[in-house]
Amino acid sequence: MVDDNFYLELAIKEAWKTQCQTLPNPAVGALILDHNGRILALQAHQEAGKPHAEVLALKEAYFNLTQDSNILPLEQSIQIHEYLKQKAHSLFHNATLYVTLEPCMHEGKTPSCAALLESLGIKKLIIGTKDPNPKAQGGAEYLQQRGCKIIKAWENKELQKSSILANDLLLPFNSLQKKGNFILFKYACRLNGSINGGQISSKETQIFMHNLRCKLDELVISGKSVLIDNPILDSRFNSLQSQKNPNITILTRKNDFPQTAPLFSIPNRQVRILHSIPNFSGFIMCEGGINLLQNLLPQIDMLLVFLSPTLSTYDLAPHFNANFKLLHSQPIRNDLALWLLPKKEC
Amino acid sequence: MVDDNFYLELAIKEAWKTQCQTLPNPAVGALILDHNGRILALQAHQEAGKPHAEVLALKEAYFNLTQDSNILPLEQSIQIHEYLKQKAHSLFHNATLYVTLEPCMHEGKTPSCAALLESLGIKKLIIGTKDPNPKAQGGAEYLQQRGCKIIKAWENKELQKSSILANDLLLPFNSLQKKGNFILFKYACRLNGSINGGQISSKETQIFMHNLRCKLDELVISGKSVLIDNPILDSRFNSLQSQKNPNITILTRKNDFPQTAPLFSIPNRQVRILHSIPNFSGFIMCEGGINLLQNLLPQIDMLLVFLSPTLSTYDLAPHFNANFKLLHSQPIRNDLALWLLPKKEC
Numbered sequence: 001m002v003d004d005n006f007y008l009e010l011a012i013k014e015a016w017k018t019q020c021q022t023l024p025n026p027a028v029g030a031l032i033l034d035h036n037g038r039i040l041a042l043q044a045h046q047e048a049g050k051p052h053a054e055v056l057a058l059k060e061a062y063f064n065l066t067q068d069s070n071i072l073p074l075e076q077s078i079q080i081h082e083y084l085k086q087k088a089h090s091l092f093h094n095a096t097l098y099v100t101l102e103p104c105m106h107e108g109k110t111p112s113c114a115a116l117l118e119s120l121g122i123k124k125l126i127i128g129t130k131d132p133n134p135k136a137q138g139g140a141e142y143l144q145q146r147g148c149k150i151i152k153a154w155e156n157k158e159l160q161k162s163s164i165l166a167n168d169l170l171l172p173f174n175s176l177q178k179k180g181n182f183i184l185f186k187y188a189c190r191l192n193g194s195i196n197g198g199q200i201s202s203k204e205t206q207i208f209m210h211n212l213r214c215k216l217d218e219l220v221i222s223g224k225s226v227l228i229d230n231p232i233l234d235s236r237f238n239s240l241q242s243q244k245n246p247n248i249t250i251l252t253r254k255n256d257f258p259q260t261a262p263l264f265s266i267p268n269r270q271v272r273i274l275h276s277i278p279n280f281s282g283f284i285m286c287e288g289g290i291n292l293l294q295n296l297l298p299q300i301d302m303l304l305v306f307l308s309p310t311l312s313t314y315d316l317a318p319h320f321n322a323n324f325k326l327l328h329s330q331p332i333r334n335d336l337a338l339w340l341l342p343k344k345e346c
Numbered sequence: 347m348v349d350d351n352f353y354l355e356l357a358i359k360e361a362w363k364t365q366c367q368t369l370p371n372p373a374v375g376a377l378i379l380d381h382n383g384r385i386l387a388l389q390a391h392q393e394a395g396k397p398h399a400e401v402l403a404l405k406e407a408y409f410n411l412t413q414d415s416n417i418l419p420l421e422q423s424i425q426i427h428e429y430l431k432q433k434a435h436s437l438f439h440n441a442t443l444y445v446t447l448e449p450c451m452h453e454g455k456t457p458s459c460a461a462l463l464e465s466l467g468i469k470k471l472i473i474g475t476k477d478p479n480p481k482a483q484g485g486a487e488y489l490q491q492r493g494c495k496i497i498k499a500w501e502n503k504e505l506q507k508s509s510i511l512a513n514d515l516l517l518p519f520n521s522l523q524k525k526g527n528f529i530l531f532k533y534a535c536r537l538n539g540s541i542n543g544g545q546i547s548s549k550e551t552q553i554f555m556h557n558l559r560c561k562l563d564e565l566v567i568s569g570k571s572v573l574i575d576n577p578i579l580d581s582r583f584n585s586l587q588s589q590k591n592p593n594i595t596i597l598t599r600k601n602d603f604p605q606t607a608p609l610f611s612i613p614n615r616q617v618r619i620l621h622s623i624p625n626f627s628g629f630i631m632c633e634g635g636i637n638l639l640q641n642l643l644p645q646i647d648m649l650l651v652f653l654s655p656t657l658s659t660y661d662l663a664p665h666f667n668a669n670f671k672l673l674h675s676q677p678i679r680n681d682l683a684l685w686l687l688p689k690k691e692c
């Protein structure tokens with residue numbers, strides 16, 4: 001059935017495409033319907049410091065309605081805000097906005113979305129989940145007081161499913177807010193679970209991975225992996241404008257760990273070699289095999305598996321027992337990315 | 347971007363939900379926009395003999411526009427056709443229909459969709475792929491001659507991606523048409539590839555599986571699996587109205603195969619015990635482990651994997667090397683269904 005859940009879930013799925021790439025910002029998706037119910041735009045926030053999902057959706061919607069291509073080169077949020085305020089007039093007066101997260105009230109790197117929505121006269125807002133950030137929340141109340149009809153999924157029985165999905169989308173952001181870090185474990189494997197035998201993932205999956213590496217505070221790897229794979233661990237395949245090679249933490253029991261792997265020669269990066277798991281801070285990604293996963297599982301907030309649809313005779317590493325909640329899956333060309341939440345045993 | 351590809355792909359995804367459940371009919375999805383571009387309906391064909399996707403979408407769209415609940419209990423295609431012809435008047439005159447497959451011209455178990463679309467005055471049709479069935483094709487030309495604007499994805503460069511996806515959707519149907527059988531291999535596994543250790547899939551996945559079993563001409567299993575698992579292989583968890591327990595072919599090298607498993611006691615089923623792979627006819631599903639998959643791979647048209655997001659210490663069966671194209675993936679509660687096409691080596 002094509003209802004509010006349907007549109008909200010389209011926005012949620014769009015937002016998963018840039019999950020974690022937006023950190024320290026939340027992943028957010030937005031969809032706009034015109035007064036007749038036609039979809040004008042479907043967009044997701046791409047990176048912190050860049051326009052929020054609502055702003056990108058308004059930009060797309062404005063272009064769809066006007067064909068005014070002057071808006072297309074505008075990439076800074078403040079530019080788009082100003083342009084829309086000047087040019088949109090009554091275009092959006094009867095539009096409906098679906099957004100996975102309450103629009104911000106906060107003038108941070110970009111102007112407040114709530115203020116922009118007010119000045120454009122958006123009539124109706126369907127919101128997936130409340131902004132948990134005390135600095136940014138209040139957008140829903142602000143707009144409601146100014147005559148906008150607000151539907152909050154978390155207070156609406158019929159939107160319960162979307163509300164849960166919108167909450168799942170926020171897990172990395174919430175983790176970072178609440179405990180100061182978000183720890184993502186990533187591995188690539190084949191259909192039969194094998195993780196050895198050279199490059200598993202496609203080029204497109206590597207780009208996806210390298211985009212995430214640009215956003216890391218730290219990349220964690222086992223000493224064993226460094227010695228066997230001799231990795232570079234940079235982000236050279238990223239498709240973002242701002243390449244940043246992640247700092248590295250090597251976990252090893254070895255003293256005098258040999259510093260010969262190419263990862264040590266990457267400029268502008270810190271490498272630390274540790275004998276025990278430290279207190280992590282920020283967005284952390286652990287890349288490794290099943291042994292490292294088993295050791296780190298109690299610390300891990302989310303698991304990201306890149307599954308390649310092949311079978312191979314390469315042996316599987318010894319496994320252990322663990323259950324996960326499937327949060328989201330998305331095809332990346334011929335691979336599949338699975339976002340999984342560890343089920344902590346009671 | 348929200349364009350014809352976007353809507354066509356929504357219809358394609360909807361159709362994958364009932365992939366193979368529609369056999370011997372093709373899986374088909376349909377989406378309707380009103381004259382303002384609002385989505386009125388998104389539907390898929392459910393089972394052979396039941397209404398086609400277009401008819402279900404028109405039914406949903408009619409109800410959305412009129413709130414006339416008299417149409418809701420109508421389940422037979424002919425009833426819906428007649429009701430719409432009588433009541434819809436000019437409701438759909440400016441509507442746009444996206445359909446993954448050319449509307450049928452064929453009066454089979456249900457009246458022709460092309461004739462219905464003509465009489466309702468649908469203005470524009472976007473079609474994913476040509477009907478390969480000589481008995482049913484011609485719907486596009488018929489409607490075009492009667493003033494309907496037809497966009498054929500397979501002749502349109504901008505819709506090339508959707509056209510390929512719409513074609514993939516037809517693979518089971520086309521296989522059945524062209525070579526008289528469609529052979530689907532199914533197995534369930536965990537994230538680490540393990541397939542032993544009791545029930546892997548959730549109840550929802552079992553329902554999905556049992557729906558497919560209702561549609562089989564034959565279920566193929568290895569003698570080894572019968573002896574180890576002692577299975578019933580019925581379709582008791584199906585959610586369709588028409589339960590049918592599949593006929594069974596057991597492949598074994600054993601003479602005097604013991605007929606003790608519960609599968610032998612299911613009424614109205616044929617069981618045959620064979621020592622070599624026969625010439626299959628119709629919709630065939632093979633359920634088994636990696637050894638059976640390896641033996642049957644040259645015969646197999648498609649692989650369906652139900653992936654459960656768990657790790658376990660159960661050993662993996664010995665594997666072999668094989669590559670697949672990921673045709674489609676869909677979450678079923680906490681499991682994931684992967685539809686895979688074997689890549690035949692040249």
